[in-house]
Amino acid sequence: MPETVAIALRCQNFQKRIVVFRKDSYDEHCLRHPELEDPTFFPPKVLQALKTPTFWVKAYKNDSICYYLELFAINGIMKYVKVVVSNKSQTINGERVYRIKTSFKTDHVQEQKYGNKLHYLGGTTL
Amino acid sequence: MTKVNQITLDKDKLLKQIESLVAIAKKDKWSLDYDTDTDEMTFGKKTMPRDTFLFNVNDELNLFLSPDSTINGIFIEYFAVNFIEHNKELEPVLQILEEETPTETPKMVAHAKKALEQELLADAFKSLFNRDNFVTAV
Numbered sequence: 001m002p003e004t005v006a007i008a009l010r011c012q013n014f015q016k017r018i019v020v021f022r023k024d025s026y027d028e029h030c031l032r033h034p035e036l037e038d039p040t041f042f043p044p045k046v047l048q049a050l051k052t053p054t055f056w057v058k059a060y061k062n063d064s065i066c067y068y069l070e071l072f073a074i075n076g077i078m079k080y081v082k083v084v085v086s087n088k089s090q091t092i093n094g095e096r097v098y099r100i101k102t103s104f105k106t107d108h109v110q111e112q113k114y115g116n117k118l119h120y121l122g123g124t125t126l
Numbered sequence: 127m128t129k130v131n132q133i134t135l136d137k138d139k140l141l142k143q144i145e146s147l148v149a150i151a152k153k154d155k156w157s158l159d160y161d162t163d164t165d166e167m168t169f170g171k172k173t174m175p176r177d178t179f180l181f182n183v184n185d186e187l188n189l190f191l192s193p194d195s196t197i198n199g200i201f202i203e204y205f206a207v208n209f210i211e212h213n214k215e216l217e218p219v220l221q222i223l224e225e226e227t228p229t230e231t232p233k234m235v236a237h238a239k240k241a242l243e244q245e246l247l248a249d250a251f252k253s254l255f256n257r258d259n260f261v262t263a264v
Contacts, residue, residue: 031172032190034178060207077132102163
């Protein structure tokens with residue numbers, strides 16, 4: 001019987017996809033992105049980025065989707081939650097899911113620098 | 127409501143740290159890590175301090191900073207498909223970081239890693255030196 005994979009977060013995103021953050025991956029990314037250990041950030045802001053992102057954008061030259069939630073914009077300073085999710089489903093714990101690769105707070109949209117289109121909820125594309 | 131603290135980073139302190147970053151990296155035992163899953167490269171403390179935040183420096187580099195302008199590391203997204211594409215001479219470093227069997231000798235491996243560190247530091251210094259705005263928010 002396959003071993004059960006520990007899950008740090010599981011939710012259905014706005015695209016009706018089941019998205020999970022494996023516990024082992026979450027623990028690893030906490031080392032680089034300590035905001036993941038802040039209970040005001042994870043899981044609430046990450047969940048919000050998946051359910052009602054400000055926009056989403058395809059990753060540059062790989063099979064991921066990046067979901068961005070604008071946290072604030074003050075005096076020209078932007079801060080986002082970024083959640084990178086694999087665009088290929090896989091089976092985890094007997095369920096077909098999409099895996100979160102990483103998540104962190106950032107002050108810019110890297111994919112925009114490569115000309116990738118931003119898709120806003122409600123259909124506007126820039 | 128998200129609580130926001132606007133802070134002005136200390137440019138002189140940042141530049142001084144970049145100038146002596148090799149010594150800082152050695153003292154704080156920075157590690158060079160590459161995540162093949164996300165194509166992200168991190169050169170910095172193994173465990174980032176709690177108050178660490180990302181600060182974008184240029185089209186490729188981000189710094190891990192503390193609010194007192196302490197540099198905790200360097201972070202690059204799209205390391206293989208973008209950064210290395212613009213720095214082809216550093217391709218051997220990518221092979222090493224991906225843990226493929228290198229054809230180079232250990233001496234060449236150490237040299238390649240050092241070349242990456244020097245490239246990152248030079249890039250970070252130039253970008254910070256030319257920057258005017260050091261206001262950010264956490």
